[in-house]
Amino acid sequence: xxxxxxxxxxxxxxxxxxxxxxxxxxxxxxxxxxxxxxxxxxxxxxxxxxxxxxxxxxxxxxxxxxxxxxxxxxxxxxxxxxxxxxxxxxxxxxxxxxxxxxxxxxxxxxx
Amino acid sequence: xxxxxxxxxxxxxxxxxxxxxxxxxxxxxxxxxxxxxxxxxxxxxxxxxxxxxxxxxxxxxxxxxxxxxxxxxxxxxxxxxxxxxxxxxxxxxxxxxxxxxxxxxxxxxxxxxxxx
Numbered sequence: 195x196x197x198x199x200x201x202x203x204x205x206x207x208x209x210x211x212x213x214x215x216x217x218x219x220x221x222x223x224x225x226x227x228x229x230x231x232x233x234x235x236x237x238x239x240x241x242x243x244x245x246x247x248x249x250x251x252x253x254x255x256x257x258x259x260x261x262x263x264x265x266x267x268x269x270x271x272x273x274x275x276x277x278x279x280x281x282x283x284x285x286x287x288x289x290x291x292x293x294x295x296x297x298x299x300x301x302x303x304x305x
Numbered sequence: 306x307x308x309x310x311x312x313x314x315x316x317x318x319x320x321x322x323x324x325x326x327x328x329x330x331x332x333x334x335x336x337x338x339x340x341x342x343x344x345x346x347x348x349x350x351x352x353x354x355x356x357x358x359x360x361x362x363x364x365x366x367x368x369x370x371x372x373x374x375x376x377x378x379x380x381x382x383x384x385x386x387x388x389x390x391x392x393x394x395x396x397x398x399x400x401x402x403x404x405x406x407x408x409x410x411x412x413x414x415x416x417x418x419x420x421x
Contacts, residue, residue, distance in 0.1 A: 198347075226405070226406075235415075237309075237396050237412030237413055237414055237415050238396075238410070238412050240409050240410060243405065243409065245405065283347055287407055287408060291336055291402075291408050292353060292360075292361055293408060295340075295350075296347050297345075297346055297347040298347050
């Protein structure tokens with residue numbers, strides 16, 4: 195069955211360092227991989243997407259890589275700030291517009 | 306900025322009662338999704354609409370859940386009868402395929418259901 199795994203339930207990073215979150219998947223061939231941010235009690239908010247034929251995408255302090263051979267995406271936040279503390283969700287989209295999510299990683303940026 | 310509207314924000318009900326959630330997507334968004342999110346888990350897709358048609362409802366527990374989008378605009382998700390395990394956040398999202406070909410989801414604030 196299709197499976198998405200995000201590396202850890204929670205991650206603590208010191209302010210100013212780079213936070214790296216991992217998303218692995220099996221039994222799936224996504225056309226796109228997306229990352230969302232979710233704050234407590236709120237709906238997820240879209241951050242970045244990367245296509246299957248792209249290796250890397252950047253947006254301000256965010257960077258996403260996509261390795262379809264390893265079936266893995268890495269999500270980086272550079273110069274992390276306490277305001278970056280949230281849950282980050284990895285999502286895969288297939289060619290039928292179906293989008294499935296991982297469990298998420300709770301990121302805590304420590305001041 | 307356009308938003309996805311959901312109501313109610315909070316619903317407390319007793320088991321075996323009927324519950325309904327409403328979603329109004331962003332105007333012009335053809336694709337509408339309902340997700341269920343249990344605390345500490347990721348969103349789980351329940352049903353996906355393209356205009357008024359169901360595209361995927363393979364994970365919808367059809368013995369008690371139903372969803373409709375009659376005019377291809379707003380949508381209703383119903384649970385009857387509610388069970389204790391249905392306690393969760395019900396999220397609605399809509400999308401319009403962008404130039405990249407991908408569906409970027411805009412989520413509503415969600416409807417939090419507590420079944421007692």
